[in-house]
């Protein structure tokens with residue numbers, strides 16, 4: 001079947017007067033008709049990534065409990081893990097598990113058994129991690145032909161932007177509010193089999209925004225679009241997104257995505273607790289005293305709605321653009 005198709009592409013002048021064609025002309029023409037192995041239809045794509053992390057204000061000394069890695073293996077691999085903070089109540093440093101998990105994932109990214117598959121990478125990295133604790137994790141791998149493969153356990157997230165619009169978002173996985181799916185040192189938690197997997201085609205110019213929940217709980221989609229479309233430098237975009245998330249997280253008057261979700265799910269703090277300066281906060285801890293005197297007074301005399309609040313958390317952001325290799 002290949003021969004008739006090739007003949008259809010040959011100009012009639014070449015076919016009708018084969019004796020008039022020099023060998024060099026014939027060779028040049030045949031090269032243009034050559035199969036894709038010699039002249040690929042699509043050039044290779046890869047990721048150009050910028051990263052920025054801002055720890056929780058109380059966890060600055062140890063650098064927070066999030067971890068990440070970026071690899072230029074094949075089209076590029078990006079990943080974020082978020083240590084589950086409630087381990088601190090059992091005298092376990094929640095950052096150890098997430099950091100070791102990312103270190104193992106980074107080391108195993110080119111492992112033969114991983115086969116450039118986010119599920120196998122999550123599995124092998126999880127198995128290799130010996131620290132006590134648990135973490136959410138998200139991994140994205142780009143194949144050079146323009147296929148993005150994502151594996152996600154928990155409430156880290158990824159958004160894909162094309163021409164100023166979000167065309168894909170991961171959905172957080174959770175058992176109940178503030179208790180995400182997580183990989184753990186204990187046997188009772190999730191494994192790579194519980195991950196959500198996505199495979200999609202990406203194009204040159206597409207932008208991937210990946211982050212821990214500290215980003216998506218404190219920054220709305222339209223703010224992400226606004227920053228990413230205004231700044232072509234991925235390092236600048238990641239810095240601006242992380243700084244906006246950090247500022248919003250510390251603003252008790254900000255109607256954050258987290259606060260809106262909490263209210264929608266009926267997890268708002270009762271009014272009497274608000275009056276005592278308490279608010280919803282991070283994973284598995286329900287309330288902490290946070291408000292200052294001025295905020296307390298504004299609660300009493302101002303609008304209750306203003307007390308929605310950002311969510312204090314570690315913020316980790318990776319912005320990656322799809323570029324020609």
Ligand SMILES: [Mn+2]
Pocket residue numbers: 082212213214313314
């Ligand atoms: Mn977090």
